[in-house]
Structures are given as C-alpha cells and as structure tokens.
Amino acid sequence: MAEHVIGIIMNGVTGRMGTRQHLIRSIAAIRAQGGVEIDKGEYIMPDPILVGRNEEKLKALAGEHDITRWTTSLDEALADEHNVIYFDSQTTSRRAEGIKRAIEAGKHIYCEKPTATSMEGALELARLAKEAGVKNGVVQDKLFLPGVLKLKRLIDAGFFGEILSVRMEFGYWVFEGGWQESQRPSWNYKKEEDGGIVVDMFPHWRYVLDELFGSVQSVSASVKTHIPERVDEEGNTYKATADDAAYATMELEGGITAQINSSWAVRVDRDDLLTIQVDGTEGSAVAGLRNCKTQHRVNTPKPVWNPDLENTIDFQNQWEEVPDNQLFENAFKIQWEMFLKHVHQDEAFPWDLLEGAKGMQLADLGLQSSKERRWLDVPELNI
The missing domain is CATH 3.40.50.720 (NAD(P)-binding Rossmann-like Domain)
Structure with a gap:
C-alpha cells in the first residue's frame, strides 16, 4: 500500500x-x-x-x-x-x-x-x-449537507421547471446567559470582536445561492439587535453591540427572488434549524439539514381562502420525501x-479564497443596505 x-x-x-x-x-x-x-x-x-x-x-x-x-x-x-x-x-x-x-x-x-x-x-x-x-x-460545508444535496439533485433533474423564488429560514433562540446558560460564545454578540449574525451567516447564504440558484445580483436587508444585553461566560452582563437578526431580500441571476430570515432570537416551529423552500412552475421543495420533501404540480391541492370555514386540507401531509439513495458522510x-x-x-x-471574499462582500453589503435603508447591487469580484 x-x-x-x-x-x-x-x-x-x-x-x-x-x-x-x-x-x-x-x-x-x-x-x-x-x-x-x-x-x-x-x-x-x-x-x-x-x-x-x-x-x-x-x-x-x-x-x-x-x-x-x-x-x-x-x-x-x-x-x-x-x-x-x-x-x-x-x-x-x-x-x-x-x-x-x-x-x-x-x-x-x-x-x-x-x-x-x-x-x-x-x-x-x-x-x-x-x-x-x-x-x-x-x-x-452547507453545500454537502444531505438536504442540500437532495435539493441540488432536484434542480439538476429539472424538477422545478422555472424556479420562481427561494425562501430560507434559519435560526433558533440563543439564551441570554442569565437564568439559562447561552449556547453560543459571547463574542458573537460584540461588534468590537467581529461578532454578528450577518458576518457569521451571509457568507454561507452567498455560496448556497450562487451554487444552487444563480449569482446574487442585489440585496436589501434589515439588520437588528433584538436582545440588547446578555451575560458572558464569567457571569458578567454586557451590552450586545452586534446584530442578532437579519431579514433580507435578494435578487438572483435569472430573475429569482430569495428571501432569507436569519435570527438568534426566534423560536423554532419548522422542520429544522435551517429550511430552504424552492417554488417553481412545475413543483416545489423544502429542504432541511438532512431531509428534503417535494410537491409536484399534479399533487398540489387547490385551497380557497375562506376565513369563515374550517380548513379541511392537511397541507403538510401532501408532500413526499426525497429518498436518500446514497450514504451521506459528514x-x-x-x-x-x-x-x-x-x-x-x-x-x-x-x-477558493476569492469565493470566500464573495461571502464577505455580501455581508458588508447587507450591513450597508440596512444602515442606508436601500437596495444595493452586488458587483462582480476579481483579483
């Protein structure tokens, strides 16, 4: 050997x-x-x-x-x-x-x-x-998660037809550190120590969107610090100077709209800590970290909005799981x-490192967009 x-x-x-x-x-x-x-x-x-x-x-x-x-x-x-x-x-x-x-x-x-x-x-x-x-x-790493790999399989097979929109929900409640210990380090909430959910997560969203759906063309974001004070590892109360939530809309190549909510101040009522919903003319899918489910247009229910009547459609039961069909490693x-x-x-x-710079570019533009309260274009990066 x-x-x-x-x-x-x-x-x-x-x-x-x-x-x-x-x-x-x-x-x-x-x-x-x-x-x-x-x-x-x-x-x-x-x-x-x-x-x-x-x-x-x-x-x-x-x-x-x-x-x-x-x-x-x-x-x-x-x-x-x-x-x-x-x-x-x-x-x-x-x-x-x-x-x-x-x-x-x-x-x-x-x-x-x-x-x-x-x-x-x-x-x-x-x-x-x-x-x-x-x-x-x-x-x-997100590109190699089982749920994202299954989503990529659907895209490559043409399952969606024309992709119309992408909706991503990410986050969970991070405890403040007082009455219950925080599950993230305190530097994450200090701008002076380069913390913040935008710097942490927007680089991920950049490569996921670019690789799966098309390059990010423009961004509009609203960035928040919902929890103003937290308690650090030594039990000291400190002011949270970095953002803990960001609500963004992005326009992608080909006219696709992506809406992304990222928050460490949200309680989870969805299938996973990260869910990605893709809607297309032929079908839709929702992927988590490991699983992915689909609904083709022939299986799509036909609801009618009527708040005076009880809804009789079990919407979640009408989705079909995408099988593993392979062994997924870490x-x-x-x-x-x-x-x-x-x-x-x-x-x-x-x-490479240029791709890494693209992630930081989106983070910087997201923060700038929120500060200036306007849409910003995402220019092409070269070295």
Missing part, C-alpha cells in the same frame, strides 16, 4: 467547531479509515499538528485523539517543511493574520469563513495566495477529502 503523508497545521481547533467538525469528524475520521483513497492501494494520510494558545487544551485534545504533534508556536509549525497545509478555524479577528503568515511560509491554505473581517481584507488574502502560487480553499469531511486531493494531485476545487 502506498501512503502519502501530508502534514497539516490546524490552528484554532480547540474551539467548538474546530474540535467537533474539523478535528474529530473530519481529520481524525479520515485517519481512522486509513486515509483518503486516490487509487487502488494508494492513500493520502493527513498528519495534523494542533496549534493554539492554551497548552493544556492542546495537550488534552491531542491525547484524546491519538495525535502526537501539538505546539503553542505557530512559527515553529510554519517552519517545518513537513507541514504543507495551513488550516485556520480561529475567531474571525485572528484569521487573516494567521493566513498571511502561512502564505508567506509557502503553505497551501484551507480555512473557515468569514476569511477576514471585511471584503477588502478577504480580497487581499485571495491576491496574496494567487501571487504566492499556493493552493487555497474555504470551507463551504459535510466537513467530504470537503476535507476533496481539498487533500486538490493539494496532492491537483483535482478541481472551485471554492
């Missing part, structure tokens, strides 16, 4: 997302399965080195997952020629600096989003990577395997 070992600097994986999705369910899972198969008897084996600021956390995390390499010195990890990939899942405010240092060291870049705290900063990273000739990619793991193949043997990987 031929094994190609690739050293990966994993910076910031002591955080919730970095630990669960990128370390445990992606890199550790790939190592446990014997690597990424690229040919019969030939595999890519990731060899991670964990990097962070807390020595005790790094040591414990490495020990739990049979990883021998860890360090609090990013310079040390970057200086080691064995490490050819730099991965960053730090908090947003620290990410750009880490990526710049890794590009200077000649490492290939893979990172979480947003890639920087502004579109200009994200574009700079894309330019630097291009000039240095390093391969680069950005996590775009969305983060799928993209990690693709990026490892991209680095090792130059397989296609379209989700």
Whole structure:
C-alpha cells in the first residue's frame, strides 16, 4: 500500500467547531479509515499538528485523539517543511493574520469563513495566495449537507421547471446567559470582536445561492439587535453591540427572488434549524439539514381562502420525501477529502479564497443596505 503523508497545521481547533467538525469528524475520521483513497492501494494520510494558545487544551485534545504533534508556536509549525497545509478555524479577528503568515511560509491554505473581517481584507488574502502560487480553499460545508444535496439533485433533474423564488429560514433562540446558560460564545454578540449574525451567516447564504440558484445580483436587508444585553461566560452582563437578526431580500441571476430570515432570537416551529423552500412552475421543495420533501404540480391541492370555514386540507401531509439513495458522510469531511486531493494531485476545487471574499462582500453589503435603508447591487469580484 502506498501512503502519502501530508502534514497539516490546524490552528484554532480547540474551539467548538474546530474540535467537533474539523478535528474529530473530519481529520481524525479520515485517519481512522486509513486515509483518503486516490487509487487502488494508494492513500493520502493527513498528519495534523494542533496549534493554539492554551497548552493544556492542546495537550488534552491531542491525547484524546491519538495525535502526537501539538505546539503553542505557530512559527515553529510554519517552519517545518513537513507541514504543507495551513488550516485556520480561529475567531474571525485572528484569521487573516494567521493566513498571511502561512502564505508567506509557502503553505497551501484551507480555512473557515468569514476569511477576514471585511471584503477588502478577504480580497487581499485571495491576491496574496494567487501571487504566492499556493493552493487555497474555504470551507463551504452547507453545500454537502444531505438536504442540500437532495435539493441540488432536484434542480439538476429539472424538477422545478422555472424556479420562481427561494425562501430560507434559519435560526433558533440563543439564551441570554442569565437564568439559562447561552449556547453560543459571547463574542458573537460584540461588534468590537467581529461578532454578528450577518458576518457569521451571509457568507454561507452567498455560496448556497450562487451554487444552487444563480449569482446574487442585489440585496436589501434589515439588520437588528433584538436582545440588547446578555451575560458572558464569567457571569458578567454586557451590552450586545452586534446584530442578532437579519431579514433580507435578494435578487438572483435569472430573475429569482430569495428571501432569507436569519435570527438568534426566534423560536423554532419548522422542520429544522435551517429550511430552504424552492417554488417553481412545475413543483416545489423544502429542504432541511438532512431531509428534503417535494410537491409536484399534479399533487398540489387547490385551497380557497375562506376565513369563515374550517380548513379541511392537511397541507403538510401532501408532500413526499426525497429518498436518500446514497450514504451521506459528514459535510466537513467530504470537503476535507476533496481539498487533500486538490493539494496532492491537483483535482478541481472551485471554492477558493476569492469565493470566500464573495461571502464577505455580501455581508458588508447587507450591513450597508440596512444602515442606508436601500437596495444595493452586488458587483462582480476579481483579483
């Protein structure tokens, strides 16, 4: 068996997302399965080195997952020629600096989003990577969720006919941290620490819309901070300076209208934390994180609006589940395997740092639109 070992600097994986999705369910899972198969008897084996600021956390995390390499010195990890990939899942405010240092060291870049705290900063990273000739990619995990993959299957099959509109509902109630502990870190609600739901979620919505339905052409948004005070991890009350909800309308290529509600101040009465409804001339579908259901036009009921009569139609029972028809792996793991193949043997990987900059562009425009209370066009980005 031929094994190609690739050293990966994993910076910031002591955080919730970095630990669960990128370390445990992606890199550790790939190592446990014997690597990424690229040919019969030939595999890519990731060899991670964990990097962070807390020595005790790094040591414990490495020990739990049979990883021998860890360090609090990013310079040390970057200086080691064995490490050819730099991965960053730090908090947003620290990410750009880490990526710049890794590009200077000649490492290939893979990172979480947003890639920087502004579109200009994200574009700079894309330019630097291009000039240095390093391969680069950005996590775009929603594309590989089972529900979204099923939705893509319907689009590719022409199920919808002409797509008319897209409606996305995302969010849940994030507790304020007083009488019940918050389930998100406090920096998410501090603008001065680059928090906010627009910066966090609009980069996701950009690639989902662009990839599935057509490029975003314009945006109108209303951004809110519904909960003015919260309680942090130490029990201190603080002023919430970042947005916790955003209500947006976007016009897409081909005349499709997308309406997107994102909120950490909403209670869930829908099938999932994220639902995407697509309506077309031939049929409709509603996708969640894992499931997707459809209603073709021949199965569409014919309701009549009459508030004086009891409704007799069971609307929700007239949708049909899209079958799995395949084994769905973890969305983060799928993209990690693709990026490892991209680095090792130059397989296609379209989700680069420029795509990451597009996500930050939409976030910036959404915030600007809300501040100025007007529609804004989304210009094409180039480097």
